[in-house]
Amino acid sequence: MKDYEAVIGLEVHVQLKCDTKMFTRAAYRFGEPPNTLTNPVVMGLPGTLPVLNKRAIELSIQTGLMFGCHIAEVCKWDRKNYFYPDQPKNYQISQFDQPICIGGVVEIELPGPARNVMGEHREVKLTRIHLEEDVGKLTHYENGSLVDFNRAGTPLIEIVSEPDLFSAEEAAAFLNAIRLNMIYAGLSDCDMEKGQMRCDANVSVRPVGSEKLGIRTEMKNLNSISGVRDSVNYEIRRQSKVLEKGGEIFQETRRWNAEQGYTVALRSKEEAHDYRYFPDPDLMPVRVSREWVDCLHAKLPERPFDRQRRYLKDFGLPFTMASVLCQNSELGNFFEEAVTKCNKPLEIGNLVANDLLRELSAGKDAESQGLVLLPIKSGHVAELVKLVEEGVISRQIAQDIFPQMFQTGESPSTIVEKKGLRQTTDMAEIEGVCARIIAENPKPVGEFRAGNEKAINALKGGVMKATRGKANPAMVDKLLRKLLA
Amino acid sequence: MSDLYYQSAAELARLLEKGEISARQLMQSVIDRTHSVEEKIHAFLRFDPDEALVEAEKSDQRRAAGKSLGSLDGIPIGLKDLICVSGQGLTCGSRILENYVSPYDATCAARLKERGAILWGRLNMDEFAMGSSTENSAFQTTCNPWNTECIPGGSSGGSTAAVAAGETIAALGSDTGGSIRQPASLCGVVGLKPSYGLVSRYGLAAFASSLDQIGPITRTVEDSALILQAIAGHDARDSTSFKAHIPDYQAALKAPPRRWKLGLPREYFAEGLDPEIRQAVEKAVDFYKNEGCEIVEISLPHTELALPVYYILAPAEASSNLARYDGVRYTHRSERAEDHVDLYFKSRGEGFGQEVKRRIILGAYVLSSGYYDAYYLRAQKIRTLIRNDFMDAFKKVDALITPVSPTAAFKIGERLDDPLSMYLSDIYTLSINLAGLPAISVPCGFTSKKLPVGVQIIGQPFKEAEMLSIANLYDSTHRFGMEHPEL
Incomplete structure (x- = not known):
């Protein structure tokens, strides 16, 4: 069997994080009762006209800047004409030949050989990013269909890649990277379950070594990353088999059946719509000044993979920790603030990536409020690490009081003083407790003396329990060994 | 009163x-x-x-x-x-x-x-x-x-x-x-x-x-x-x-x-103008002359292209503007439709008159792929020439x-x-x-x-x-x- 290589291009639709619609002030939110977020413009009533949402333009420019696109000095609006009941005007306002962002790259991260080992990074070329309005939502029933226009007119960008992806894994990594960057910069929530990110995949295969692109098929409206991965894999196998048998691939749109795991032909090239694009006479072209772009650029965070590289190099963090800290820009900011106050990146990283995230996910609401609004401050985390470093409290105590710091915003030293958790280093006191625990626990004592090194842990635990964790663990170890010798 | x-x-x-x-x-x-x-x-x-x-x-x-x-x-x-x-x-x-x-x-x-x-x-x-x-x-x-x-x-x-x-x-x-x-x-x-x-x-x-x-x-x-x-x-x-x-x-x-x-654009007083209309308009022109206005004959050379250009651009825009009248939301909906595509055909077929249909078809045609450059784009260019004619005259x-x-x-x-x-x-x-x-x-x-x-x-x-x-x-x-x- 010949070896075939896949070539994949993706078109990713992302809803921008705007409170109002693309061409009118009607509000947009997910999950409202049907047809409540409409007005005469959304419904395409006679006489209505579109007026641009400036915020949507700004978010699109910022998206372009995150991906290193050229931001067009002038972009314009075109009508894409086709009849469908989810579309109030039966044309969609989009950008045909003068999109807002041109070129650019998306840096992707492939899965590593193991979970804690970073995979390969690669730049995938973009063709363009354009801005358009979303359509409504159809629900089909046995004897009819219902339309909900709440989503109609929502600002939507389409990120179009070059045919520059070569496996289903890369396609998935591309979507993950778009999601990461968009969420990171606050440009979209990219919640695929809410339809905030959707993907069309163009797939073709060719014999390895061939330069010429094969005939492609397109799969529309893939609404999960696994859906993209699975459908692309299916298509690669299907096309390779067809070619292997000397068959022919037809340029067509195919539907992915996620339940059964196969694609099926939907319409051929000949049946494709003629969208009769032409410039929308209701809208003026948009001029984007250098100053505007610079101002928007200044508001963007460092790119997440750039930050990850910095954390690996400058702070020597393990990959998994660096990766977790770079999922969310506020989390990274919080971490770095704490590090400036106490230069122990690994210890702080541990608390932020493990304890803080655990508390955050325990209270889902708090997460949505954002880190800055939480009572816990980066200074407190820095202080906590210092207290451990200085031997004032043990690591265990540090972990124990973290939830209280998180909930109340009290400083760790306040909590330590209030609860009397300061570590005991009084040798005589600790020795007395150790002696008592040895006397009370003949079984582990016997085992330890018989050569079972691990048996000492039970005794240590007993001492720590008796001192409510305040005994200095190193001192306990030393004294126990002395008394058992 | x-x-x-x-x-x-x-x-x-x-x-x-x-x-x-x-x-x-x-x-x-x-x-x-x-x-x-x-x-x-x-x-x-x-x-x-x-x-x-x-x-x-x-x-x-x-x-x-x-x-x-x-x-x-x-x-x-x-x-x-x-x-x-x-x-x-x-x-x-x-x-x-x-x-x-x-x-x-x-x-x-x-x-x-x-x-x-x-x-x-x-x-x-x-x-x-x-x-x-x-x-x-x-x-x-x-x-x-x-x-x-x-x-x-x-x-x-x-x-x-x-x-x-x-x-x-x-x-x-x-x-x-x-x-x-x-x-x-x-x-x-x-x-x-x-x-x-x-x-x-x-x-x-x-x-x-x-x-x-x-x-x-x-x-x-x-x-x-x-x-x-x-x-x-x-x-x-x-x-x-x-x-x-x-x-x-x-x-x-x-x-x-x-x-x-x-200015009197000579193309507007050429063949096809009813003599009685010409006479009335010329009389108005004479009035201005008598009031001391200067009357100058000028030319708007692209005038004869205005009609074809108009009947490309206006129907093109209309074909898209009128697409919203589809029987789905607020317009006349045919009682006889079999499915959603049929709903469009019948509702629009019953709802629009002959001239509107003629212009929608004309407009959809000039915008369709393969014809866009020859009709719509060209008409837009001539539109600019027509405007330039006027701006030159002014x-x-x-x-x-x-x-x-x-x-x-x-x-x-x-x-x-x-x-x-x-x-x-x-x-x-x-x-x-x-x-x-x-x-x-x-x-x-x-x-x-x-x-x-x-x-x-x-x-x-x-x-x-x-x-x-x-x-x-x-x-x-x-x-x-x-x-x-x-x-």
Whole structure:
């Protein structure tokens, strides 16, 4: 069997994080009762006209800047004409030949050989990013269909890649990277379950070594990353088999059946719509000044993979920790603030990536409020690490009081003083407790003396329990060994 | 006071101001007149005398309380049935919108309301403003008040006929290729098409978005200025609305006359122009000459391309603008549809008339892949050349004088089966829409058969004040729009 290589291009639709619609002030939110977020413009009533949402333009420019696109000095609006009941005007306002962002790259991260080992990074070329309005939502029933226009007119960008992806894994990594960057910069929530990110995949295969692109098929409206991965894999196998048998691939749109795991032909090239694009006479072209772009650029965070590289190099963090800290820009900011106050990146990283995230996910609401609004401050985390470093409290105590710091915003030293958790280093006191625990626990004592090194842990635990964790663990170890010798 | 319904808006404003008449009296006079002549004219699709009288009484109360909203307070103004008024029907002369009620006010309607004008009735029109005779209305054929066997022109024929017959004091129409000026000319009233972007299109059901403008239809140029003042100005809800300073148009009329330099484009006086029309227009030109204006012959070399360019661009935009009338949300829905595609075919098939279908098909064709460059793109380029012709001319002259329509009103039914001859009715008006310029049709006499003739004055972009001043020089001394047909 010949070896075939896949070539994949993706078109990713992302809803921008705007409170109002693309061409009118009607509000947009997910999950409202049907047809409540409409007005005469959304419904395409006679006489209505579109007026641009400036915020949507700004978010699109910022998206372009995150991906290193050229931001067009002038972009314009075109009508894409086709009849469908989810579309109030039966044309969609989009950008045909003068999109807002041109070129650019998306840096992707492939899965590593193991979970804690970073995979390969690669730049995938973009063709363009354009801005358009979303359509409504159809629900089909046995004897009819219902339309909900709440989503109609929502600002939507389409990120179009070059045919520059070569496996289903890369396609998935591309979507993950778009999601990461968009969420990171606050440009979209990219919640695929809410339809905030959707993907069309163009797939073709060719014999390895061939330069010429094969005939492609397109799969529309893939609404999960696994859906993209699975459908692309299916298509690669299907096309390779067809070619292997000397068959022919037809340029067509195919539907992915996620339940059964196969694609099926939907319409051929000949049946494709003629969208009769032409410039929308209701809208003026948009001029984007250098100053505007610079101002928007200044508001963007460092790119997440750039930050990850910095954390690996400058702070020597393990990959998994660096990766977790770079999922969310506020989390990274919080971490770095704490590090400036106490230069122990690994210890702080541990608390932020493990304890803080655990508390955050325990209270889902708090997460949505954002880190800055939480009572816990980066200074407190820095202080906590210092207290451990200085031997004032043990690591265990540090972990124990973290939830209280998180909930109340009290400083760790306040909590330590209030609860009397300061570590005991009084040798005589600790020795007395150790002696008592040895006397009370003949079984582990016997085992330890018989050569079972691990048996000492039970005794240590007993001492720590008796001192409510305040005994200095190193001192306990030393004294126990002395008394058992 | 007799015949209030035939006074000019400006004169009525003076009478109302002095308390010599009440708004109620005026409204009643217009209502009575409408009742007595409407069966001969068929200008209105709907009107509501009770509601109009309530509004008139409110106007009188305001005035009595010293809270008059200005010169338009209490003046009845009719609207062409494609301008939205909240709570009122909006048919656009089409079956497809027969039962549609607008939930909002067009900006121009809101501005008239704010100034106390009484929105009086909904006026007949060619379906979706496509036509030059108002015969393409799905509901009725409007007759020309000067000869009821003739068409009133179109597409704003209901509006111009109502003003000419005394059924309203003034009206608003829309002009995409001549739809205000041509019927104004044929009915012997004043029709103004503003510069593209001067009057908000928000709430005007679109025919061709890059050409459509709303404008006043009145009996005098002075009234035209009065109403333009109320409706002109930037509107944030229309992205093509121009942020221009709006001068005081009435003050411009009162300014001392200037020796204007006026251009006669030779292409507008060539073959196809009815000799009687030519004679009337030349007489108006002579008047300006006698007033000390300099008359210069100029050339607009791309004039003959305007018609084909217009019939590519306007249908292209219309094919897209009218796509929303699909039977899904608010328009006529066919009872016989089998599935959603069939629903489109049958609802639109039943709802649209012949001319609308013709233009939708034409428009979809010129935009389709493989033809776009040859038709649409090329037409856009020629459109620029046409505008350049005018801008070159304006380097030499202040304004242009031309005929409005090559012929006077023709007989009902005469051109129905010949769309091309119908399209030629707009030969002198549609270049102005393509170039985005302001133009006004002013009555300048009658043919031997006592049918009105209009002269067109074409102004420079956003120089409506100058254009009105030139038009008023003629109109204030002739007042053909104040002559009345026998009904």
